[in-house]
Amino acid sequence: xxxxxxxxxxxxxxxxxxxxxxxxxxxxxxxxxxxxxxxxxxxxxxxxxxxxxxxxxxxxxxxxxxxxxxxxxxxxxxxxxxxxxxxxxxxxxxxxxxxxxxxxxxxxxxxxxxxxxxxxxxxxxxxxxxxxxxxxxxxxxxxxxxxxxxxxxxxxxxxxxxxxxxxxxxxxxxxxxxxxxxxxxxxxxxxxxxxxxxxxxxxxxxxxxxxxxxxxxxxxxxxxxxxxxxxxxxxxxxxxxxxxxxxxxxxxxxxxxxxxxxxxxxxxxxxxxxxxxxxxxxxxxxxxxxxxxxxxxxxxxxxxxxxxxxxxxxxxxxxxxxxxxxxxxxxxxxxxxxxxxxxxxxxxxxxxxxxxxx
Amino acid sequence: xxxxxxxxxxxxxxxxxxxxxxxxxxxxxxxxxxxxxxxxxxxxxxxxxxxxxxxxxxxxxxxxxxxxxxxxxxxxxxxxxxxxxxxxxxxxxxxxxxxxxxxxxxxxxxxxxxxxxxxxxxxxxxxxxxxxxxxxxxxxxxxxxxxxxxxxxxxxxxxxxxxxxxxxxxxxxxxxxxxxxxxxxxxxxxxxxxxxxxxxxxxxxxxxxxxxxxxxxxxxxxxxxxxxxxxxxxxxxxxxxxxxxxxxxxxxxxxxxxxxxxxxxxxxxxxxxxxxxxxxxxxxxxxxxxxxxxxxxxxxxxxxxxxxxxxxxxxxxxxxxxxxxxxxxxxxxxxxxxxxxxxxxxxxxxxxxxxxxx
Numbered sequence: 001x002x003x004x005x006x007x008x009x010x011x012x013x014x015x016x017x018x019x020x021x022x023x024x025x026x027x028x029x030x031x032x033x034x035x036x037x038x039x040x041x042x043x044x045x046x047x048x049x050x051x052x053x054x055x056x057x058x059x060x061x062x063x064x065x066x067x068x069x070x071x072x073x074x075x076x077x078x079x080x081x082x083x084x085x086x087x088x089x090x091x092x093x094x095x096x097x098x099x100x101x102x103x104x105x106x107x108x109x110x111x112x113x114x115x116x117x118x119x120x121x122x123x124x125x126x127x128x129x130x131x132x133x134x135x136x137x138x139x140x141x142x143x144x145x146x147x148x149x150x151x152x153x154x155x156x157x158x159x160x161x162x163x164x165x166x167x168x169x170x171x172x173x174x175x176x177x178x179x180x181x182x183x184x185x186x187x188x189x190x191x192x193x194x195x196x197x198x199x200x201x202x203x204x205x206x207x208x209x210x211x212x213x214x215x216x217x218x219x220x221x222x223x224x225x226x227x228x229x230x231x232x233x234x235x236x237x238x239x240x241x242x243x244x245x246x247x248x249x250x251x252x253x254x255x256x257x258x259x260x261x262x263x264x265x266x267x268x269x270x271x272x273x274x275x276x277x278x279x280x281x282x283x284x285x286x287x288x289x290x291x292x293x294x295x296x297x298x299x300x301x302x303x304x305x306x307x308x309x310x311x312x313x314x315x316x317x318x319x320x321x322x323x324x325x326x327x328x329x330x331x332x333x334x335x336x337x338x339x340x341x342x343x344x345x346x347x348x349x350x351x352x353x354x355x356x357x358x
Numbered sequence: 359x360x361x362x363x364x365x366x367x368x369x370x371x372x373x374x375x376x377x378x379x380x381x382x383x384x385x386x387x388x389x390x391x392x393x394x395x396x397x398x399x400x401x402x403x404x405x406x407x408x409x410x411x412x413x414x415x416x417x418x419x420x421x422x423x424x425x426x427x428x429x430x431x432x433x434x435x436x437x438x439x440x441x442x443x444x445x446x447x448x449x450x451x452x453x454x455x456x457x458x459x460x461x462x463x464x465x466x467x468x469x470x471x472x473x474x475x476x477x478x479x480x481x482x483x484x485x486x487x488x489x490x491x492x493x494x495x496x497x498x499x500x501x502x503x504x505x506x507x508x509x510x511x512x513x514x515x516x517x518x519x520x521x522x523x524x525x526x527x528x529x530x531x532x533x534x535x536x537x538x539x540x541x542x543x544x545x546x547x548x549x550x551x552x553x554x555x556x557x558x559x560x561x562x563x564x565x566x567x568x569x570x571x572x573x574x575x576x577x578x579x580x581x582x583x584x585x586x587x588x589x590x591x592x593x594x595x596x597x598x599x600x601x602x603x604x605x606x607x608x609x610x611x612x613x614x615x616x617x618x619x620x621x622x623x624x625x626x627x628x629x630x631x632x633x634x635x636x637x638x639x640x641x642x643x644x645x646x647x648x649x650x651x652x653x654x655x656x657x658x659x660x661x662x663x664x665x666x667x668x669x670x671x672x673x674x675x676x677x678x679x680x681x682x683x684x685x686x687x688x689x690x691x692x693x694x695x696x697x698x699x700x701x702x703x704x705x706x707x708x709x710x711x712x713x714x715x716x
Contacts, residue, residue, distance in 0.1 A: 039544070039557075041656050059645075060645075062556070062557045064556075064558070064682075065557055065558055078644070078646045078663070079663045099462070100462065100463035101462070102461070102462040103458055103460070104456050104457070104458065104461065104465040105458035105459070105479050106462070107462040108477065108478070108479060119466065120466070121463050123463070196422065197422035197423050198419040199397075199419060200422070286418050286419050286435075287417075287436055288436045298400055304436055304437065305437045324422075326422070
């Protein structure tokens, strides 16, 4: 049973790190260890893991939706305080590791109830488990990547010119569902000067001839995430647009080629950044080169200067350099890649060229 | 300017409570005060409010999407730590109030950097502002409620019998968009025994003759949320189904009638619960009677035993009693209501009866 095995590995990590209890609430650690997922709302759901076993503390009204697993279920009533329940299960002066995304109001409540306990982040314990995907997880990430690739393949036949970003974005979202995603999570359509804003929110701007358009989208399928970006141009590209796009593509491909077990995460960022700096665009590449992906769109490892984490087989992450010329245009090309025993392979394989669309 | 006025009111609250600095990250407090909204990801976005003014600390790559407002913008680079930036703006041994939904990993980082500061929840400062909606907010909540009412009106013509919950749920989601929502947020379709699970996740179960079906759905429109629930039956209802439904409707209507400025939140819960207990179903009403709504689907005030918060004109919340008979069926009826100067009026007005569908 995959969940029981994961909990056993976590317990080994806890024992090595001297952690008595792990508390997991909002975020993907909980579904990773139990298969149970809930909506992050004000009613506390928390998995308590210690050497005695795992206990899922849930609101009474959500208890009926928990499928039985290898954990005990403790349901709390609407008129009780779930933090009292959790605090009683913790060692009063022990070492407690907490999931990063747990709401701070819950941490404050625990600090109050357990003033002698030492709290730390649970991420260092879970990161080594979650970052290396097993065969089943890789299969799910491949399937999710194939879905967005089918959307990418349809993009050249979408009408861009004369339509608002928001309309095109809605079409991208619909295509993700049509092609097999359970949900779309983001659908950036950034045109003209907006393409120079990496996390642009699709707007009422009408797409015009001559625009560069960055389309960056992803969603979830069977719990696992997709994320890909391609850049288009409305009508014939200028020499500068071609040169910027070629630089980004070169950076992206060289970064991919540099991936191998043993390389550091920051070295891959360095390769992509080096290509872009060399071409004179260094100051316009204003974000890291990539992020891990799995149950969450963004998770470890992060490909960023300062992260000397070492790549290992089974790690999956994005490689997505970009160049953003403020007020003018931007280009980004993004694939999810998987580290193998010897190098890395892209899970996204749709056409990466600067395609002309109408 | 509405945002400037809200910040001024917050500063008054801070001064009364002896709070030096307010820090707001994930959650609706930040958009409420600035109009700026971002995705809750690992890159920290944080609004710092103190008597000197407001500063929005944002990832450099998201700075281009921030519309200018009455706050300063400080963009942090990918290779720097935003907590260093925020900590420098805080009084080292002052009183700091933090948004409840801020990730605990950020609170831990702040505790490390500001060991002498006193941290508390920002909710008591913001709750009085956010709970009383102004005229513009009420207009937006009315519009959102009207959208889901149009969906409710279409539900009797949806085919239920012989289809999977998940297919019907998808149709509900699509209708929310068609009728005017920017996004659907949840779409519970809980049939037969599943209707006894209040937060049931739509499943592969095929809906059959004789099933009770709870449909509970909501989404967002221009930033404000909707939330409504109606209960249907496939074919003629049994006497017991009719009785349970009538009890829930009576509880819901009596709770509405009890709303007025000055009544406590828990007293409204008590009215609904009293009706259901009287009818002998007390142990099967396993959740609170309602929750506030606005920028978030669930916010203050909560209608629950133990909450003696007093209702005020402009407060908007759900009234949604239910009865859940495990393994058999459940019924829930939910409207958003608004407290006026003298009583309360429902914003949802679609047919509340136990409608027979096919």
